Amino acid sequence: MNRKTAVNVRENFDEIFERWYSLIEKEKDQQTSNLMSDKVIDETLREFAGLMVSSLFDVEQDEMRVRNVADKVVKFGWSITFVVKVINQFAQVVYMVLVEKELIDVHDYTDLFSTWISPMSESIIANYSDSWERTVNLQKIALQELSASLIPVIDRVSVMPLVGTIDTERAKLILENLLEGVVKHRAEVVLLDITGVPLVDTMVAHHLIQAADAVRLIGSKCIIVGIRPEIAQTIVTLGINLSEFYTASTLQLGMEQALNWTDRKIVGVNVDEYTNSNS
Incomplete structure (x- = not known):
């Protein structure tokens, strides 16, 4: 020009x-x-x-x-x-x-x-x-750094919060970190929290089942928590079988089961009585 x-x-x-x-x-x-x-x-x-x-x-x-x-x-x-x-x-x-x-x-x-x-x-x-x-x-x-860490919450109980879409590459990273974390923290119970996973289809469910099976093979138990109503409906519609694994709608319910499996429970404490007994 x-x-x-x-x-x-x-x-x-x-x-x-x-x-x-x-x-x-x-x-x-x-x-x-x-x-x-x-x-x-x-x-x-x-x-x-x-x-x-x-x-x-x-x-x-x-x-x-x-x-x-x-x-x-x-x-x-x-x-x-x-x-x-x-x-x-x-x-x-x-x-x-x-x-x-x-x-x-x-x-x-x-x-x-x-x-x-x-x-x-x-x-x-x-x-x-x-x-x-x-x-x-x-x-x-x-996203990988954020969503693939196993976090010990109390002795023998750890949580892995999953956030975002889970593809094959991320699933591999999640599984590696999960197994390493279970051994490192000596976790007897692991809670996989899928509250932050927007979609659970057949592939995602397959990865979750693989993770839970792997945890079981090294001697620990796995609880899948964060099963929202729409996810439960999708799982049923797709015919995905999670009956072999303990599932819970919230992390709180999952923690209660984890404490039960490790022979512990949450007990309410009267603050005034506790203070007087230690004064």
Whole structure:
């Protein structure tokens, strides 16, 4: 693209932005609307448009800006489909405005796209993909650290709270940490708390059964707690058999059973009597 056309794009930026923004307002996806306020959407789109225009004059200098914008739209939850859409719509609006003002010929669209829009689109999408991959990996690590630890609560009784979706990779990590924790803490009873697991399907149930069986093989007992009504209904509908394992709707009920298995129970204490007897 020649410099004259680039200058024309910059000089007509306000009109281009307003017309482009109007198109996006009609087509932005529900996820984008839910995650971002109108003010944030406006600021992000203005930064996005500014990046597109400035790239006409110095592509190499704008590499850092491309990465920053890509990181921002990933953080805000823009889908790759939406990103591609706004780039293509920006190109269409630029072309229409310049043609209407007779600043370019109607046959110049190919040059406009091949020398400017296409390279910028590839750069933005590549940086988006890199940012998305980094974000997903960080979230995966954080989730693994959060939800795969065996916590000793009292002597011989430990709890493993599970949070988020359980896939095959996480199930393997959970099983390894579970067995290591049982041996390390000498747990006689382990409570697997699935309160934070949003969905229990056949695969998740299979992983839970494997974990409970493994605990039993090394001489301990396992209680699956956090069985919510909707999960119980799903388990029954799928025909999953958990009858060999003790289950409970809440962690409290599970703890009561764990105490019973370890020959203990919760006893109420009169605070005044306890204080007087120790004075």
